[in-house]
Amino acid sequence: MKTALLASLFLSFSSFAGTCYVRNANLVTNEVTLAKEICINDIKVTLGSFGQSKAVISYTLDGEAKNKTVELARPIERRDGALMFGVYYIESNSVGGWCGDTTTAESSGWLIMNSDGSNARVEEIEGEISHTNDNCHSSGSVLQTVKYEIQ
Numbered sequence: 001m002k003t004a005l006l007a008s009l010f011l012s013f014s015s016f017a018g019t020c021y022v023r024n025a026n027l028v029t030n031e032v033t034l035a036k037e038i039c040i041n042d043i044k045v046t047l048g049s050f051g052q053s054k055a056v057i058s059y060t061l062d063g064e065a066k067n068k069t070v071e072l073a074r075p076i077e078r079r080d081g082a083l084m085f086g087v088y089y090i091e092s093n094s095v096g097g098w099c100g101d102t103t104t105a106e107s108s109g110w111l112i113m114n115s116d117g118s119n120a121r122v123e124e125i126e127g128e129i130s131h132t133n134d135n136c137h138s139s140g141s142v143l144q145t146v147k148y149e150i151q
Contacts, residue, residue, distance in 0.1 A: 021125050021148035028144045031095045032105035034127040035061035038090065038148055045072070045117040055111055055120060061091050070111055078112070085111040087122060099136035105129045107148070 020039040027034060042058040053072035060066065068090065075083035087109045096102030107127040113120035125148040130140030 019121070020151040022151045023127060023146045023148050025144075025146050027105075027129060027146070029103060029129060029131075031103045032093050032129060034105050034107055034129070034146060035091055037062055037151070038107070038125055040122045043111070043120040043122070045113065045120050047072075047117045053117075055085070055113070055117075057087065057111070057122060059090070059122075066090075081115060082112050083115055085113075087111050090125065091127070096135065099134055101131075101133055102135040102140070103129065103131045103143075104140060109148075 018039075018041060020037055022037050023034060037060075039060045040057065041060065044056045044058075045053075046055075047053045055070045055072060057068045057070065058065070059068070068087065070085055070087055072083075072085055075085055077083055088106075090107040090109060092104070092106045094102055094104040105127065107125060109122045109125035111120060112123055127146040127148065128142060129144045129146075130142050132138055132140040
């Protein structure tokens with residue numbers, strides 16, 4: 001009985017996306033990098049009780065394999081009933097000192113899925129390059145925003 005109860009607390013779905021996104025813009029600086037190609041290979045969604053739902057996204061950055069876990073909390077509901085979750089720091093790198101000149105590059109997107117988790121995909125991937133003269137006392141100014149498009 002306990003085994004059946006535990007099994008019912010977690011449902012797991014896997015969506016094979018196999019979608020690649022490319023950026024067609026050159027970067028305004030060569031101090032930091034953003035991948036030329038981001039491929040979403042697989043998304044495994046685990047729906048659990050008590051806020052334990054998550055999605056594990058398997059992807060590549062210019063061919064280098066990565067995984068990212070997204071906690072499925074506080075969704076934004078779309079008009080079509082799909083749920084959206086932010087996928088932050090798909091890629092992130094920076095150069096600079098502790099309280100000095102710093103340039104940062106980051107990419108993010110949206111995980112969009114049915115409310116039952118049976119269809120999940122990552123969309124609207126964007127990269128951003130920012131710069132600050134003093135990252136201890138001021139936030140960065142955006143130098144460039146790069147949109148990734150389906151290849």
